[in-house]
Amino acid sequence: MRTGDGWLPTAAHARAVVAGMGLSVAAVLARRPDLLVLATPFVVAAVWAVLVRPSAPPKMRQSIGHGMLREGESTTWHVDLDDPEGRIDDVGVVLEAPTWMDVGPHDGQVAASLHDDPRERIDIFVRPYRWGYRRVGPALVVASSGWAAFRWASKNEAEATTLVTLPHSSEFDASAPPVHTPGLVGGNRSPRQGSGNEFASIRPFQPGDRLRRIHWPQSLRTGTLHVTSTWADHDRHVVLLVDALDEVGRSDGIDGRASSLDIAVRAASAIAAHYISTGDRVALVVLGSRSVRRLPPASGHRHLRRILEVLANIEPGSPAHDNGRMPGGLGEGALVLMLSPLVTPTALQRAVTVANRGLSVLVIDCLPPDIAEQTPDDPYTGIAWRIELLKRERELRTVREAGIAVVPWSGPRSLDVVLRDLHHHAGTRGRRPR
Amino acid sequence: MSALTVDESWRRLPRIRGVGLLLRGLILVSPLAALACTRAATDHPLPVIDVVIVILAIGSVFAPDGPLGALVIMLVAIEWGATVHDRTTFWAVAVAAALAMFHVCLAAATVSPPGARWTSAMCRRWTRRAAVAMGSGVTTWAVLVAIDGYEMPSSAILVAASLVVLALAGLWARDGHP
Numbered sequence: 001m002r003t004g005d006g007w008l009p010t011a012a013h014a015r016a017v018v019a020g021m022g023l024s025v026a027a028v029l030a031r032r033p034d035l036l037v038l039a040t041p042f043v044v045a046a047v048w049a050v051l052v053r054p055s056a057p058p059k060m061r062q063s064i065g066h067g068m069l070r071e072g073e074s075t076t077w078h079v080d081l082d083d084p085e086g087r088i089d090d091v092g093v094v095l096e097a098p099t100w101m102d103v104g105p106h107d108g109q110v111a112a113s114l115h116d117d118p119r120e121r122i123d124i125f126v127r128p129y130r131w132g133y134r135r136v137g138p139a140l141v142v143a144s145s146g147w148a149a150f151r152w153a154s155k156n157e158a159e160a161t162t163l164v165t166l167p168h169s170s171e172f173d174a175s176a177p178p179v180h181t182p183g184l185v186g187g188n189r190s191p192r193q194g195s196g197n198e199f200a201s202i203r204p205f206q207p208g209d210r211l212r213r214i215h216w217p218q219s220l221r222t223g224t225l226h227v228t229s230t231w232a233d234h235d236r237h238v239v240l241l242v243d244a245l246d247e248v249g250r251s252d253g254i255d256g257r258a259s260s261l262d263i264a265v266r267a268a269s270a271i272a273a274h275y276i277s278t279g280d281r282v283a284l285v286v287l288g289s290r291s292v293r294r295l296p297p298a299s300g301h302r303h304l305r306r307i308l309e310v311l312a313n314i315e316p317g318s319p320a321h322d323n324g325r326m327p328g329g330l331g332e333g334a335l336v337l338m339l340s341p342l343v344t345p346t347a348l349q350r351a352v353t354v355a356n357r358g359l360s361v362l363v364i365d366c367l368p369p370d371i372a373e374q375t376p377d378d379p380y381t382g383i384a385w386r387i388e389l390l391k392r393e394r395e396l397r398t399v400r401e402a403g404i405a406v407v408p409w410s411g412p413r414s415l416d417v418v419l420r421d422l423h424h425h426a427g428t429r430g431r432r433p434r
Numbered sequence: 435m436s437a438l439t440v441d442e443s444w445r446r447l448p449r450i451r452g453v454g455l456l457l458r459g460l461i462l463v464s465p466l467a468a469l470a471c472t473r474a475a476t477d478h479p480l481p482v483i484d485v486v487i488v489i490l491a492i493g494s495v496f497a498p499d500g501p502l503g504a505l506v507i508m509l510v511a512i513e514w515g516a517t518v519h520d521r522t523t524f525w526a527v528a529v530a531a532a533l534a535m536f537h538v539c540l541a542a543a544t545v546s547p548p549g550a551r552w553t554s555a556m557c558r559r560w561t562r563r564a565a566v567a568m569g570s571g572v573t574t575w576a577v578l579v580a581i582d583g584y585e586m587p588s589s590a591i592l593v594a595a596s597l598v599v600l601a602l603a604g605l606w607a608r609d610g611h612p
Contacts, residue, residue: 012541015504019537021604023511028596030515033578037526038511040574041534041567045541046607090556092546106451111546116555147563148541 006152007054013149016046049149054087057152062138062159064126071168071254074127077103079139081114081122088143088152089115093122095139100130100165100253114143129253131167131265131312135160166308168254169270170411194232201229236280237297239330240268240307241354243340243347245288247316249368257374260341263366265311267409268339276304283334284310287350288317297331335360337415341367342406343388348395355404362418363399365408367392453552458495460539465491468510468532475525476517483513491536498543507533522575522582530571538564 023039026032059082065075079093095108104125112120126136138159143152193200202215205225218226242264251259258266272282276299283297284307295303295310330336336359340347355361368374372385396406405418450458465487473479487509494502514529542560546552 010541010544011499011501011503012537012544014501015507015537015540017604017607018504019507019511019533021600021607022508024600025597026511026515028593028600032515032521034518034521034523034526035511035515037571037575037578038514038530038533040570041530042507042537044570045534045537045563045567047603050607089559090545092550094547106549106551109547109550111550111552111556113553113555113559115559116553142545144545148545151544 006057007145007150008152010144010148010151012147013046013049016042016049016147016149020046045147046149049145049147052087052146053150054083054085054145054152056085058083058088058143060141060154062141064136064161064163067161068164068166069128070166071131072127072129074102074125075163077124077126077137077139079122079124079141081120081141081143083114083118083143086118087145089113089146090144090148091120091122092142092144093124093139095124095126095137097126098134098136100128100132101134101136101163102127102129108139115146126163128163128165129255130251130262131165133313134163134165136163137161164309164312166312167265167269169273170266170409193229196230196232198231199228200231202226203229236275236278237283237331237334238271238275238280239283239285239297239334239336240272241336241338241340241350242268242284242286242311242314243288243338243342243344243350243366244286244314244316245344245346246341248341248343249371250374257370258368260343260366260368261314261316263368263409264339264341264364265314267364267366269308269311271337272304272307276300276307282307283330285330286310286314287340287347289313290315290317297334330354330357330359333359335419336362338363339366339409341365342392342396342399343367345395348399351399351404352402355402361404362415363404363406364415365406369408450548451551453557454543454546454548454550457539457543458498460535461495461498461543462491464532464536464539465506465510468529468536469513471525471528471532472510472514472518475514475520475523475529478517480513480517483509487513494540498540503536503540506536522579524575527571527575530575531568534567534571535564538567 020039020042023035024043027035027039061078061080063078063080065078069075077095081088081091091112091114093108093110093112095103097103097108104127108124110122110124112122114120124139128134141154144150202218203226205214205219205227209227213227213229215226215228244261244264246260248260250257251262268284272284275282279299281297281299282303284295286293295307336354338347338351338354338361340351340363342348342363342365351361351363372382372389375381400406407415407418469484469487487506490502490506490509494500494506510529510533514526518525538560546556
């Protein structure tokens with residue numbers, strides 16, 4: 001059986017022809033009419049198959065329902081086969097599943113009868129269960145004529161499709177006020193007072209205050225001019241620093257265990273979605289990845305989509321893929337959220353370097369909590385991990401002493417306490433009220 | 435995916451089930467049934483050929499799209515021709531039906547991936563065709579029994595004409611035109 005553009009005779013047809021003709025010739029030469037009885041079914045099958053043999057190849061089209069999904073969502077791979085002569089009986093389709101993807105029904109193996117329903121569309125569902133870019137298809141389509149005597153097979157590599165699986169956003173919400181930033185516009189209350197809408201206090205008039213801010217009742221009561229002061233409005237500039245230098249732990253996709261990179265990517269996705277929904281600017285920097293490494297700060301849903309696509313494209317690299325320089329895009333006053341399993345000195349060093357530049361840094365620990373118990377069959381690995389975790393704890397203490405908060409990722413509001421502290425700290429450093 | 439041929443893909447697929455499993459069971463059973471019928475029709479079976487046929491039938495289960503099926507049929511026919519001398523025995527119909535079933539099951543096993551679920555329309559169509567193939571042997575046998583008493587004189591011209599017709603039919607059946 002070979003793959004080709006046209007219809008090719010199969011082993012079944014060859015068997016029918018050889019057996020039918022061979023037994024018939026033997027019956028004639030040996031004067032054995034009983035051999036003709038044995039030959040008859042094969043002769044019938046061979047003659048019937050030739051009479052219904054298709055001559056034109058079918059028209060086939062393959063497509064995928066959606067090119068972009070979230071982890072755990074599913075779409076459909078469609079195979080449309082048009083048989084102009086109506087001589088195709090059976091169609092077999094196989095769609096092989098790439099890694100991290102389920103296909104169904106029956107492992108992507110489908111049989112259909114075009115003889116009974118010439119317009120039948122063959123659908124195979126595709127469900128990626130881990131973020132990433134993957135090639136899907138093309139499906140192997142094999143059409144057979146009557147008696148499976150002639151076969152047409154198609155396997156067109158040009159119809160393979162890239163399916164983008166965006167990370168599933170973990171639930172995340174933060175009610176903490178923003179850290180001090182130099183922005184002058186935005187939807188968040190600044191820790192400084194200035195031009196804004198939210199009432200702060202009534203205070204004595206100072207040169208430079210606008211006349212329309214004068215609070216006349218208080219001024220008449222006290223005999224000196226008083227003005228209404230407000231909190232300034234500003235936006236946040238959040239930088240997500242994702243450590244892709246290493247991937248620690250086993251990943252079973254969205255339905256099972258999460259590796260450190262799974263946790264980091266899903267958390268980054270959730271944080272980006274949260275801050276962009278509140279109108280803030282979010283930048284993305286990926287350390288060590290072999291693909292795209294940086295997205296400049298921007299806001300809006302289109303930017304969120306770009307962030308998710310870059311996150312989906314992350315491939316774990318190694319310290320060799322890290323240039324060791326200060327990541328770009330860390331503007332003044334940015335809140336840097338570093339997502340890292342913190343198992344390499346490079347990542348810890350990078351966090352300290354960023355903090356030393358005067359930026360507010362919050363490290364989100366993405367090491368799977370059960371990392372030491374992931375290989376119960378190998379006690380030595382567990383022991384090695386426990387030793388490694390002790391070393392790591394010592395290094396984390398050093399990082400904390402340098403003024404960098406380290407919190408484990410635990411979903412909604414997991415960063416609130418630390419963000420409030422950072423806000424308070426920034427507020428005390430901020431300018432005096434005018 | 436790029437370099438996969440149909441053969442490789444079919445073989446790599448896991449888990450035969452449903453109709454695929456039934457077909458493979460019949461692929462194994464039908465040559466055994468043909469052998470049993472041959473033994474019933476003769477007093478001098480050929481055990482060596484029987485063993486070879488069983489081995490080839492087992493091979494056919496795993497490679498229904500290969501040449502082993504044709505070998506099985508030819509060996510059954512050879513054993514029949516060598517050991518059975520009653521030209522009108524009804525066992526010929528039984529052997530023809532078993533071989534027809536063997537051929538149809540082999541063919542049906544190649545139209546879909548092994549793990550695919552067969553539709554009811556496919557099952558009905560292949561059952562009808564298997565019945566036609568098996569029934570055609572009965573028709574030939576009935577004609578054979580009807581003309582059994584008629585003695586035709588030997589004729590070299592008739593034999594040659596028959597062979598020429600068969601050769602042309604074989605060429606036509608191979609690819610649709612002589």
